[in-house]
Amino acid sequence: xxxxxxxxxxxxxxxxxxxxxxxxxxxxxxxxxxxxxxxxxxxxxxxxxxxxxxxxxxxxxxxxxxxxxxxxxxxxxxxxxxxxxxxxxxxxxxxxxxxxxxxxxxxxxxxxxxxxxxxxxxxxxxxxxxxxxxxxxxxxxxxxxxxxxxxxxxxxxxxxxxxxxxxxxxxxxxxxxxxxxxxxxxxxxxxxxxxxxxxxxxxxxxxxxxxxxxxxxxxxxxxxxxxxxxxxxxxx
Numbered sequence: 714x715x716x717x718x719x720x721x722x723x724x725x726x727x728x729x730x731x732x733x734x735x736x737x738x739x740x741x742x743x744x745x746x747x748x749x750x751x752x753x754x755x756x757x758x759x760x761x762x763x764x765x766x767x768x769x770x771x772x773x774x775x776x777x778x779x780x781x782x783x784x785x786x787x788x789x790x791x792x793x794x795x796x797x798x799x800x801x802x803x804x805x806x807x808x809x810x811x812x813x814x815x816x817x818x819x820x821x822x823x824x825x826x827x828x829x830x831x832x833x834x835x836x837x838x839x840x841x842x843x844x845x846x847x848x849x850x851x852x853x854x855x856x857x858x859x860x861x862x863x864x865x866x867x868x869x870x871x872x873x874x875x876x877x878x879x880x881x882x883x884x885x886x887x888x889x890x891x892x893x894x895x896x897x898x899x900x901x902x903x904x905x906x907x908x909x910x911x912x913x914x915x916x917x918x919x920x921x922x923x924x925x926x927x928x929x930x931x932x933x934x935x936x937x938x939x940x941x942x943x944x945x946x947x948x949x
Contacts, residue, residue: 729845730904737907737914744796744918748803749925755807756814767811774805787913795915802919806926813930817937824940828933835932836925839893843900851901854894861891885938889931896924 730738759767782798785791817824843851868884899920906917 731908734904734907737912737917738903740914741903741917741921744799744914745921745925747796748799748918748922751800751803752807752810752922752926755804755809756811757807759808759811760814760818765808767808771805771808771811775802775809778802778805782915782919787915789912792915799915799919799922803922810926810930813933813937817933820937820944821940824933824936828929828936831932831936832925832929835893836896836928839896840900843897843904846897846901848901848904851897852905854898855902858891858894858898861887861894865891882938885931885935889928889935892924892927892931896921896928899924 755771758765765771778798778801782795782802785795785798787795814825817828865884865888868880868887872880872884903917903920911917
């Protein structure tokens, strides 16, 4: 029974995605996995070494590598250079997340692996749902997502002045919804771009890497906030 279900799943996937699309997605996800490993190394360096630490310099490094990556257009001959920029961006991203990881571990060391497993599960579910959806229709989500992203930016700016916990919670959960929407939108966008001849898998991997990191950050903050509130109640 299980074997037949698995066969049906892969047969449906073969009908939805052409062979060249599947080959491209393999390159995208393998490159994304390398970027996530680089980010993990960056987080490890912040937590367990004195070499580097997350801060303004790591944030500037992320921006610098991002600008270099976008400024270097793919011509199939410079992919090693562009891959290096992506790995540098990912490493700096991991460093930048170091302070959040440190705080989460201080609250409860199990929060980080829990957030990572939850992120993998959510990311995988939304990715698979996109594979079987109408990709072109999903591209219409872009306008709504950008509007919600603008709302999130306004909420964060307003909360800098009023410091409302209720607004912060609304920002976190709405942000989580928006990130999940971007996972579906970016996956559909990558598939459609490949159908139109775009083979820049490094840029496509960057889109999904950003989605994964944002999803992990939101889930980790939510779990840490809940755990901190539980500790506060127990002490009272």
